[in-house]
Every structure is written in structure tokens, then in C-alpha cells.
Amino acid sequence: MTNNLSVVINSDAQQVWTMLREPARIAQWHGWNADDQEAEINEIYFGPNVVEGADHTSLVVDGGDVFTLKPVPTGTEVSVTRAAIDHNSEWAAWDEDITQGWLTFLHQLRFALERHPHGKRRTFFFSVPGTGGSAIENLGLSDVPAPGDPYSLTLPTGEEISGKVWFRSNHQVGLTVHNYAEHGEGLLIVADQPAIADVRPDGGSLAIVSTYDLGAHQLDAIRNYWDKWRAENYPTSDPVH
Template identity: 75%
Template sequence: MTNNLSVVVNADAQQVWTSLREPSLVAQWHGWEADELGDEINQIYFSTDVVEGPDHTSLTVNGGDVFELTPVSGGTEVRVTRAALDHDSEWAAWDEDITQGWLTFLHQLRFALERHPHGHRRTHFVSLPGGSGSGIQKLGLADVPAPGEEYSLTLPTGEALSGKVWFRSNHQVGLTVHSYAEHGDGLLIVADQPVIPEKRPDGGTIVIASTYDLGAASLDSIRSHWDSWKAENYPTEVHSH
């Protein structure tokens, strides 16, 4: 079942639009730090087939998916409408991954604009193989409270986390994390991935930790906790980096 691909951001439509049209700002919410992130952003948001709506309330990105911005009580609703699925496309098998990715990135967009509009995030990305069940369950996050409620827990990685539940969906959990930012909080998203026959036969899980203004030692500690836990629990896998 496809999740509702929309969020309400506590910001005006022009602020949201700027976050869609400035490459350095897109990098604060799209994806995670990686060598290819800049090229990916340019391909999706700034290639020649991208179409800007004349009133800056819609953006058709590479591949045909459409962002729509609508002023609402409390800010701006940002909605992504997926393009019709081309079953002959090389991307057809990954269609649900793309849908789930948009959901993740919409919540990262909302977080960046509401919590760190002038911040610079540093991320840690972890990819966990499937085969041993849901990563959300394995990390003890299946029963977190409703969005907006406070939580406090210790992950099996050894990290003691506290904050508020940012969102929950069928396959994802997002948590604000006090210790992921020098001021305010950071964001942790854990997303279970579906089985894709012949490509990802066991499913999997991805983890995106978005941190802000941490010193090198604090960031290294977060990365070490995640990588050590992965090495112990998935010993046949190469470390994330």
C-alpha cells in the first residue's frame, strides 16, 4: 500500500519553493551525504526536462513526478504525485522504493525547514540486508508512540535516544533526537524496504541519521555505534561509510 505522499510544512510557499530550487538547499533534505549526491540532485531537479510551474506552486522533476505546493492553515502542504508507472522501464522494479524515498525526503524537507532552516546537516547512512526480519523491529522501534509524542529509549546500538516521534507510516519511523544536534535536535529515519524478486530477494532496511553542528568526536561516536552494531549483527556485510 502506497503511503500518502504529503506533508504540511510550517513555512510559507516561497520558502519551500526556494528549498526545491537552490541546489545547496536541496542537499539539506534530499537523500544523504554521498559522493554522487550533487549529480543526483542535478539530474532530478535541474535537468532540461524539469518544468517549473509559472506561479512557483508546482515542479515536475526528472522522471515525471510532480511536487505541488498549497498554502494551508499551519503553513504549506507539499505533495508529490507519482508519474504513471512504465512497466517496461528499467526503474519499474524499483517503483515502490522511489515512492518510499519521496516519503522519507518529504519528512526530511519538513524537518530541515522547521528545525534547521539555516543549518548544515551531516548524515550517516546505513544499509541493512533483509532476511532476518524488519529492521524497525530489530532496532526496537515498532512500538514507538504516535507522532508528536515524546519517547526515550536505548537502541541495540548502545545509543540512548530521546526526543519526539516525527512521523510513522506503514514502513518507516522518524524520530527527532536531542543528541544529534548541538542546538535543538537531529532526525533519525529507519525505513524497511520491500522484497524485489531477483534484485533484493530478502528486502532490507535503510537508516538515515541527520545531525547538525556536532563536533567531530560526537559525529564519529554516532557513526561508530551504528557501524559496530551492523558488523556484529550482519557479519557478512561490508560496513557502510
């Protein structure tokens, strides 16, 4: 079953719209730091097939998926409606990955607006094959509390982390992390991925660490914790970047 692709953000619709229409702002929540992030943002949000709603409450992005903004008493409900799948398309096998990606990015959008509206994030990312098992399970995150509740745990990476549960879904866990930001909190999202024949036959997992205003020494320490754990548990995977 597809997860509900919506979040309620404690911001007004105009603030959300700005986060959808300025490339530098989009980079604070879409995906993670990568060499091709800028090009991906330009293609998805500013390509020739993108359509802005005249009242700034809807945005059709490249590929036909639609963002909708709806004012609610606690802020703005932001939802993504997926375009109909073309089973003959080269992207058909990746349809669930795209759906799960939007869910991740919506929660990163909410976090950026509510916690670091003027901040600049620095991310770490890695993906691993499913042959080593679920990363959510291997990290001990299967039984975190309900969204909004506090947590405190020692990850098998060796890090002691605490904060609040940002969200949970069928395949993802999001946690705020105190020591991932100089002021406030950073964000950790771990997601398990479905199998894709001939591409990812055993499924897999990914993790996105979003940090804010940390020094080089702190960033290196976080990267090293994660990369050591990745290499020990998923030795065929690519390094954290």
C-alpha cells in the first residue's frame, strides 16, 4: 500500500510556495548534496513541462506529479499526487522508489521550514543492498516511539543520539537529532527499498543525514561513524558521501 503523500507544515502557503519555486531553497529539502543535485532540481521543478497554478496552490512538476497546497488551521497541508503510471515506460520499475522519494522529501521540506527556514544543510547519504538486511532493523529503529515522542538511543554506529520521532511510515523512519546541528536539531531518515528485478533483486536501504552549521571536525566524526558501520554491515556498498 502506498503511503499517504502529505504533510502539514506549520507555515503559511506563501512560505511553502517560496520553498518550491526558488532553486536554492529547494536544495535545502530535495534529495541530498550531490554533484547532479542542481541539474535534477532544474529538470524537475523548472523544466518545460512544469506548470504553476495561477493562485500558487498547485505545481505540476516534470513527469506529471502534482504538488497541492491547502491552508489548514495548523498551517499548510502539502500533498503530492502521483501521475498515472505508464507500464511501458523505462521508469515503471522505479515507480515505488519515486513515491517513497516524495514521502522523504515532503518530510525534509517540513523540517526545513519548521526548524531551519534560513539554514543551509550539509548532508551525508548512502545506499546499501538488501543482502545485508533492512537498515532500519540493523540500526535498531524498528520500535522507535510514535511521531512527536522523544527518544534516546545508542546506534550500532557508536553514536548516542536523542531528539524526537519526526515521522514513521511503512518503510521509513525519520528522527530529529540534537547533535546534528549547532543550534536546534538535524534530521536522520532511513528508508528500506523494494526489490527491482535485474537492478536491485534483494531490495535495499538508504539513509540521509541532514546537518546544520557544524564544524569540519564534527562533520568528519559523523561521516566516520556512518561509514564504518556501512562498511562492516554492507561491505559491497559505496562509501558515505
